[in-house]
Amino acid sequence: MNRYLATHVESLPPSGIRKFFDLVATMKDVISLGVGEPDFVTPWTVRESGIFSLEQGQTMYTSNAGLFELRDELAHHLSKTLGLTYKPLDEILITAGASEAVDLVMRAVLNPGDVVLVPNPSYVSYGPCATLAGASVQYIQTHAKDDFRLRVEDLIQAYTPKAKLLILSYPNNPTGAIMTREDLLPIADFAIEHDLLVLADDIYSDLTYDGTHVSIASLPGMHDRTLFVSGFSKSYAMTGWRIGYVAGHKDLIGGLTKIHQYTMLCAPIMGQFAALEALRSASEARDEMVAAYDRRRRLMVHGFRQMGLDCFEPLGAFYVFPEITKTNLTSEEFAEELLKEEKVAVVPGTAFGPSGEGHIRCSYAYSTEQLQEALKRITRFVQPRIS
Amino acid sequence: MLTEEDRKLLKLIEEDCRLTPEALSIQTGLMPEYITQRIIAWEKEKVIVDYRPLINWDRTGDVSVSALIEVRVLPQRGYGFDKIAKRLQKYPEIKSLFLMSGGYDLALLIEGKTMQDVALFVAEKLAPLEHVQSTATHFVLRRYKQDGVELMGEEETLQRLVVSP
Numbered sequence: 001m002n003r004y005l006a007t008h009v010e011s012l013p014p015s016g017i018r019k020f021f022d023l024v025a026t027m028k029d030v031i032s033l034g035v036g037e038p039d040f041v042t043p044w045t046v047r048e049s050g051i052f053s054l055e056q057g058q059t060m061y062t063s064n065a066g067l068f069e070l071r072d073e074l075a076h077h078l079s080k081t082l083g084l085t086y087k088p089l090d091e092i093l094i095t096a097g098a099s100e101a102v103d104l105v106m107r108a109v110l111n112p113g114d115v116v117l118v119p120n121p122s123y124v125s126y127g128p129c130a131t132l133a134g135a136s137v138q139y140i141q142t143h144a145k146d147d148f149r150l151r152v153e154d155l156i157q158a159y160t161p162k163a164k165l166l167i168l169s170y171p172n173n174p175t176g177a178i179m180t181r182e183d184l185l186p187i188a189d190f191a192i193e194h195d196l197l198v199l200a201d202d203i204y205s206d207l208t209y210d211g212t213h214v215s216i217a218s219l220p221g222m223h224d225r226t227l228f229v230s231g232f233s234k235s236y237a238m239t240g241w242r243i244g245y246v247a248g249h250k251d252l253i254g255g256l257t258k259i260h261q262y263t264m265l266c267a268p269i270m271g272q273f274a275a276l277e278a279l280r281s282a283s284e285a286r287d288e289m290v291a292a293y294d295r296r297r298r299l300m301v302h303g304f305r306q307m308g309l310d311c312f313e314p315l316g317a318f319y320v321f322p323e324i325t326k327t328n329l330t331s332e333e334f335a336e337e338l339l340k341e342e343k344v345a346v347v348p349g350t351a352f353g354p355s356g357e358g359h360i361r362c363s364y365a366y367s368t369e370q371l372q373e374a375l376k377r378i379t380r381f382v383q384p385r386i387s
Numbered sequence: 388m389l390t391e392e393d394r395k396l397l398k399l400i401e402e403d404c405r406l407t408p409e410a411l412s413i414q415t416g417l418m419p420e421y422i423t424q425r426i427i428a429w430e431k432e433k434v435i436v437d438y439r440p441l442i443n444w445d446r447t448g449d450v451s452v453s454a455l456i457e458v459r460v461l462p463q464r465g466y467g468f469d470k471i472a473k474r475l476q477k478y479p480e481i482k483s484l485f486l487m488s489g490g491y492d493l494a495l496l497i498e499g500k501t502m503q504d505v506a507l508f509v510a511e512k513l514a515p516l517e518h519v520q521s522t523a524t525h526f527v528l529r530r531y532k533q534d535g536v537e538l539m540g541e542e543e544t545l546q547r548l549v550v551s552p
Contacts, residue, residue, distance in 0.1 A: 021550040034550035124552045173552075291395065295414035302413045345550060368414075 012131060015124050016351030020335065024345045031374045032345040033362040036173060038237035038318070040292075042274070043285035046236060049277035050270045062269050064261040066094025066245070070276045074245060077279050082205070083218045084228060090250040093257055094267045094275075098203045098231035098244030100260070103129050105199050105227050105246065106165070108255040110135040114164040119150045121321075121352035121359075123173045123201070130165075138163065141355045144323060147312050148177035152186040159194065166196045168216055171204035174352045174361035175321040176297075176314020181214045188219040197252075198226045203244070204317040206235035206286060209294045213316075217247075224249045227256075234317075235286050236278040241271035293318050296364040296371055303375035307382045318365045321349065325358040327385040334360055342377035392417060393425060397434070400426070404438040443538050445530060453482075453498050453527040454505045457491040458513065459520040468492060471518050480508050491523070502526065 002010060017034075024030055041047075065071065071088035078084040086092050095101040102125060110116065112134040118126045120139040127137045140158040142148045150168065168187070170179040179187075191198055198216055205213040217226035231244030244267075246256060260266075278286075297314065304311035304322040311322035324334045331348035338344050349356025364371055389397070396415060399406065408426070412419040429435040444451055463470050468486050472493065476484050483496040495513075499505040505524065514522050530538050 015552065017550055017552050021548070024549045030549065032549045035547050036551045037547060039547070291398075295399070298414050298416055347550060 008131065008134075012128055015128075017124055017347060020345075020347060020351065023336070024339065027339065027343065030339065030343045030345050031370060031377065033364070033366065033371075033374055034345045034347050035363050035365060036319075037239040037365065038234065038289065039365045039367065040237040040289050042236060042238050042241070043278070043282045045285070046238065046274045046278045046282050050241070050274035053270045053273035058269055058273060060269060062094075062266045062272060064257055064266055065090075065092070066267055067269070067272045067276065070094060070272050070279075071245075073276055073279045074247075078228075078247065082202075082213065082215050084215060084247070085223070086228075086247040087250070091253055092245055092247045093253050093260060094272060095231075095244045095246060095260065096264050096267045097233065097242040098201065098229050099125060100242075100264060100267075101229040101231070101244050101246035101256075102126065102199065102201060103132075104256040104259050105229065106130050106133040106135070107259055108252070109165060109197060109227075111164075113162060115160050115162040117155070117158060117163050117166045117196070118353075119167065119169070119172075120354065121148070121172075121174055121349060121356035122167065122169055124352060126167050126169075127353075135164075136162075139353055139355070142175075142177070143355075144310070144312055144359075148172060148175035148321070149179050149183050150187060152190055155187060155190055159190075163194070164197060166191060166198045167201065168198055169201040169203075171208055171213070171314075171316020173204065173317055174319050174347070174349065174356065174359075175312075176317045176319045177312075178208055178210070178213070178316040179216075180211070181219070184214060184216045184219060188216055188222050191216075191225060192221050196225070198222065199229060200226050201229045203230050204234050205230060207290055207293060207318060208316045209290075209297060210315040227252060232275045232278055236275075236282055237289060238271075238274065238278065241268070241274055243267055243271040243275045293364065296366070296368060299368065299371055300362060300364045300375070303371075303379075307375075307379050308386050309382065318363055320362050320364060321356075321359050322362070323359055324382075327382060329385070331357055331360055338378065338381050342381045344374050344377045344381075346378075396422065396425065397429070400435065441534055441536055443530070443533075445538075451498055451500055452502050452505055453496065453530075455525045455527065456495040456497055456509060456513070457487075457523040457525075458493040458495060459522075460492045461518045461520060462492075463518060471516065474516070475513075478508075478512065480504075480512075 071092040074092055075086050075088040106129045110133040114135040115138050116130040116135050117138050117140055119142050130137045138158050138160060140154050142150055200216050202215050216222050217228045227246055227248040229246045233239040300320045301311050301313055309322045311320060314320055327334060331350045335346050335348040347361040349359030408419040408422040411422050460468060460471055462468050475481055480497050480499060481495050482498050485494045487494050497505055509522055509524055
């Protein structure tokens with residue numbers, strides 16, 4: 001029945017993660033470090049608030065843009081934590097997860113023939129979303145020697161005059177890299193000079209372990225040319241609630257809202273009430289989760305370095321991205337053989353683009369005991385191959 | 388005042404006191420020597436008072452009885468409630484002892500093998516004490532949560548996907 005599929009969908013390659021997931025799903029007793037979501041359950045006060053909203057019969061649509069109370073609270077939150085100023089009335093749109101926001105941005109701003117600049121390795125959705133929006137993708141290689149930060153020299157090299165949108169996703173999935181204010185300034189200058197719009201996917205911003213997160217949207221001249229995307233999934237362990245948001249200039253948000261109103265209509269109402277509670281009273285629970293990730297992060301980096309592998313120190317998100325070239329295996333071979341021999345699932349770096357070759361992504365959103373056991377097994381796998 | 392690093396370290400020890408200074412060092416980035424030195428100091432200062440597991444005896448089949456006892460006490464001139472509290476805390480049956488605001492003065496958590504043990508303790512040891520005016524005993528029927536730990540466990544949650552983006 002493939003003949004019914006649209007050409008651009010049929011030619012879209014399946015996610016590299018999906019392929020690996022199918023392989024893992026056939027095996028038993030696997031310790032998986034392949035999950036990109038928190039291992040914590042949503043804080044109770046937030047869950048309770050979702051339950052209460054159902055008890056109150058809050059089961060209707062909300063306005064397309066989302067509950068005003070939530071947008072208002074978000075505006076305060078963004079101003080207080082990141083120094084970003086958005087009007088709740090027409091500069092913030094609540095979406096069904098940050099993923100919807102990414103898709104909306106691409107569809108609302110890209111014309112066929114436009115080019116999207118995507119640092120690589122990066123989250124698996126940007127390229128396909130751009131393709132589905134009719135644009136082409138120009139990947140920008142980032143390097144382990146730069147701690148996987150985007151350098152303006154690499155941006156200059158990848159730039160084409162048809163480029164319209166630059167994706168910036170820091171803290172980064174899969175590398176755990178962050179960008180400081182100093183790292184972002186030349187990127188912002190370049191964006192202004194070349195009239196680029198920036199999609200800042202700051203979903204992991206609360207999971208920053210060195211200093212505080214700086215968003216490119218807060219830099220001079222960047223407010224109106226940045227679409228700031230984030231959500232509640234990672235910070236408050238709310239992946240299943242599907243609540244994200246996008247903030248930006250009202251003209252752009254107006255464009256995004258047109259697509260959102262015809263396709264999604266609105267984000268789930270109980271999730272929106274839960275998100276409101278998260279902002280109002282779950283900051284302590286969030287900070288405790290972040291502190292736990294930080295401890296596990298150190299454990300993982302230490303573990304990989306002890307094995308004799310190079311592992312740059314990730315300062316954000318909940319992934320480590322060790323280099324495995326010393327084993328003389330490709331990323332895919334490493335992941336497959338490790339899975340077969342030691343029953344540990346990690347994601348090959350190539351699932352996140354060609355720059356991921358020579359690396360594997362390990363999530364540390366697991367208990368310390370699970371991580372320790374996984375490290376033990378990976379050590380057993382790695383050591384004979386590098387000695 | 389505690390530094391932020393020390394506060395994190397203490398919380399980690401409170402969460403799992405089995406962690407060695409080396410393991411604590413890996414997870415916090417602090418030097419093991421520093422951690423050892425802080426732990427020794429905290430032990431001396433009685434900041435770290437003891438290292439004990441939290442045992443759910445209800446699951447062992449060993450029967451025991453706990454009770455919360457409200458005690459009204461006449462405060463003593465010059466000592467307030469401290470003198471009688473000092474005396475009460477010596478009883479091994481009393482597991483916890485608090486001075487309370489509100490309708491009574493001292494709250495005691497008592498453990499015994501049987502209800503009779505607890506009743507005898509109240510009748511023979513506690514109630515006759517000078518300055519104790521009255522007692523009210525409430526037996527614990529079931530323990531749901533203790534020291535921040537949910538003893539019944541969380542509800543079963545759906546398994547996460549094995550691999551996700």
